[in-house]
Amino acid sequence: MLYIFDLGNVIVDIDFNRVLGVWSDYSRIPLANLQKSFVMGDTFHRHERGQISDEEFAAAVCEEMDMALSFEQFATGWQAVFVALRSEVIALMSKLRERGHRVVVLSNTNRLHTNFWPGEYPQIAEAADKIYLSQDMGMRKPDAEIYQKLLEAEGFSADRAIFFDDNVDNIKGAQQAGITSILVTGKETLPDYFAKNPC
Known part of the structure; x- marks a missing residue:
């Protein structure tokens, strides 16, 4: 997955x-x-x-x-x-990769922020196979093309992907692309999801 x-x-x-x-x-x-x-x-x-x-x-x-x-x-x-890293999410990402899954980050961001957070939180790059950033792709969520571009780059069909985001519009955009999408409403969302859906 x-x-x-x-x-x-x-x-x-x-x-x-x-x-x-x-x-x-x-x-x-x-x-x-x-x-x-x-x-x-x-x-x-x-x-x-x-x-x-x-x-x-x-x-x-x-x-x-x-x-x-x-x-x-x-x-x-x-x-x-930027406030703080969610170490429990980093642990989940690492566990997914250990179990053979592909783990990527898809973020609407900008140069000013990417001059800061990769150095501040190196654990993110360590826990992900690849990081996709809006300013590098020339497109942003929830535009349909950004999800299609990511799926094409990764070689996965939409039904083999799961997306986590805290923005309702981004979730809807991914759902329209056929991706199973989970709205993150708090720190408990991801641990709860994986407790109910073991990878």
């Missing part, structure tokens, strides 16, 4: 309020104001597809949110999103 794991809030806990907190400290704009103006819109999606540079992304977001930050200040905040 092919097991596909999302990154944020599946393998690593993330919290965008931490990002906004750092930006608030640097910009002196109240956190509540930033929370209201922060949107994952077109600029965010284009960055995840690798269509704009980190610098262009930072400038656009600062303009959209009316923040006066240097690129370094923006980046420090942007990388604060």
Whole structure:
């Protein structure tokens, strides 16, 4: 079987309020104001597809949110999103590979984040056969093409794949591609799933 794991809030806990907190400290704009103006819109999606540079992304977001930050200040905040590794998921991924299954990561991410988390959490690369990143693929979840591209690259049919993600839209996209998809709603989701479905 092919097991596909999302990154944020599946393998690593993330919290965008931490990002906004750092930006608030640097910009002196109240956190509540930033929370209201922060949107994952077109600029965010284009960055995840690798269509704009980190610098262009930072400038656009600062303009959209009316923040006066240097690129370094923006980046420090942007990388604060990562909270902690879910070691129990790393253990599950490693166990799946030991039992002969293929284990990959499929993440909507961006250069600024991939300059940070691989060094911070080397266990992820160690526990996965391959890591697929949206900015490298030029596409992002929940677009149907990203799931098809992954299946083709891995040489698996959709009915031989299982996908774990914390985003409902991403789950629906994978289901439309014919992939069995499990919505991760908390840290108990994956251990519970594998307790009921031994690999």
